Amino acid sequence: MAVSQIEQKVEELKKIYTNEEAYEAALKYFKGDELAARVWVNKYALKDSDGNIYELNPDDMHRRLAQEIARIEKKYPNPLSEDELFELFRDFKYIVPQGGPMAGIGNKYQIASLSNCFVIGNTGSSDSYGGIMKIDQEQVQLMKRRGGVGHDLSHIRPKGSPVKNSALTSTGIVPFMERYSNSTREVAQDGRRGALMLSVSVKHPDSESFIDAKLEQGKITGANVSVKIDDEFMQSVVDGTPYRQQYPIKSNDPQYTKDVDASKLWGKIVHNAWKSAEPGILFWDTIIRESVPDSYADLGYETVSTNPCGEIPLCPYDSCRLIAVNLYSYVENPFTPKAKFNFDKFKEHVGYAQRIMDDIIDLELEKIDGIIAKIDEDPEGEEVKLVEKNLWLNIRKKAEEGRRTGVGITAEGDMLAALNLRYGSENAVDFSIEVHKNLALAAYRSSVDMAVDRGAFPIYDFKKEVNNPFINRLFEADASLAEDMKKHGRRNIALLTIAPTGTTSLMTQTSSGIEPVFMPVYKRRRKVNPNDPETRVDFVDEVGDSWEEYTVFHHKFVTWMEANGHATTKNYTQEELDKLIETSPYYKATSNDVDWVSKVRMQGGVQKWVDHSISVTINLPSNVSEELVGELYVEAWKSGCKGVTVYRDGSRAGVLVADTEKKEEEAVASFSKKRPDVLEGDVVRFQNNKEKWIAFVGLMEGRPYEIFTGLADDEDGILLPKSVQKGLIIKSRESDGTTRYDFQYTNKRGYKTTIEGLSYKFDKEFWNYAKLISGVLRHGMAIDDAIDLVAGLQLDSESINTWKNGVERALKKYVPNGTLAKKGSCENCGSDKLTYQEGCLICQDCGSSKCG
Structure with a gap:
């Protein structure tokens, strides 16, 4: 029997x-941590395309990773064994492949890339429609293989520029932002929507429109946006001098220039970030100046944008895979006076992590070959497949030529606490910088050693890098590294990053990435049956559901409690919990407590030892001023940060429940119980069971006050052009004294058109229920509660149940972003932290979304 046939038989015999x-097995593995267990099963356990699961717990996964990486190791001198690799992965203790590598290595059932991050882009006259459509298709092709994508829009000519087609002038950047955003929303894998970063240079004349684009609700919801800011602009802001914008942005002889008030544009950037957490900022001159790959810009390695979270700046068609080293595991005797960081073991393992990352590049090249083979086998014509195939050929070339890696960390916050250092304090910042300096030196040493055994990356040239500040910093710290690199080269063009480690940190059961602990102790609610004698009812919500509140301890906070003689099973009062936290190293060291300026300076200090970038968010309370946000940005620039994002509590990117409820109450309190004769009205169209439905939602102060809904293609006909989205709902009296509601809109010619009698255009039964829901809305019930009320209606008629679903979908559009869903749990990870975002339910723990 041939080897391939034997392998096939082995696969068929695998237990499902x-x-x-x-x-249940993962729950036991994670010692009762339900969220970690669900995340692992849903995202990382080996599955085929039918959803069959082939791994029982993470030990099986880690054995799969170890087997595949050991196979690559055998190609090179002094290979690591499968057992050695398994011990590095086991229990997520030391080295943790992130995302794509964890799910994809050894997965023969799905054809997908191992890369976490991609950047794409065109060269030459790339703002042609052909170039723009090519980027759109490439973006979709990458997202269907699980990749996060970034690309820059600075090449698109500004609005009003002449073009040689029937349009005569360019529409500018914003319409293409919408196109790329919509493409992202269309692509989902396993409930995971695509991730996109759009960037533009502040030098571009359309940059102000770019900055404002996401403020309009419902627009550009499928992309993160960041502005590339140069030193000249920042100096203009500091000095209060004008700043020149131009197109093309790098031209010595631009077609178009304009001088702008830098301070005014800066104020808009700051205001929008304060209001909505976007745009993010990329200090582009710092990125380019420090970038090692940009030493090879003449060979196609000029950095143009970043991945969606900003931690990997990339050239077009380069990609990166991520791995995290668990910093907490190198603290000996944690949370005791004898606590100590084992630098020797840490540096040894960083060397292994870099080596494993290089092995993963070989595995990725195999995956790309598989993708290309699949494209060749597809039945479409060669012309249809051309863009996709060329895309992967370009990505393969960059991966093989540069061998870029992304070694990072997780558990920084827990590491510092375990060493009895308060996150953000001066000595904690100094220690973090020392850790990352050692990490950089160990990783680069490993890459040089691999160059001896495996060969340097093909385009390595010591002379090209002689003026690079990052490389010179390494050489100043370790003179022998300079001599060896000059002699042997190194294996990888760039090595390091600090990424967000959301689901990774759930499985390591530590703080995430470089961030502090979010909260050492917090409350969660579990819905209960009030008639069950075994349950305790702590809270009854507005719709009558009963909930039990229970205390959740951060895993390493429990370790601190145990190390310091505190009971972990006791029922603590809130006052006792507050006093307990005050005595711990987590006190004043959470994401909402740390000194913001210290965190920015820490990021700048650590950045000097990270050749890519750092994903970090500065969390601010809701009452901070815009001026403070601006000051933090300037400090970040001066400190050497490559990028920074601020999140003000309550900003549009995610409002806390308490704030949402307070604002809702304030809005309700000002509601008039007497309906005015005229209300603004929204038109909401949707589809139920292939039937076209329509809803007219009357608004008071922007909040739903009444709703009329039913079939759009009913016999009586709601003949409303699809372009109509808004109008007026007018209340009037018939001659017999009955009330009538008409919808009035302005057509394209500017004439007012009226649809009479919304109350009897729809099915009579629909109208009666609509009156009930409208009455609930106008008497102040919160929108999410009204949705729950509608969902809970027990209706026998199929048509009424369809109507019920339609009302839910129409009302979800108006739930304030960030509002916690009061019922249900995430279908992907089981978390009950579901919030509304643009009418969709978003899981705050794993990021999966469900749109109604």
């Missing part, structure tokens, strides 16, 4: 586990 079996 049910979801429940895998979940």
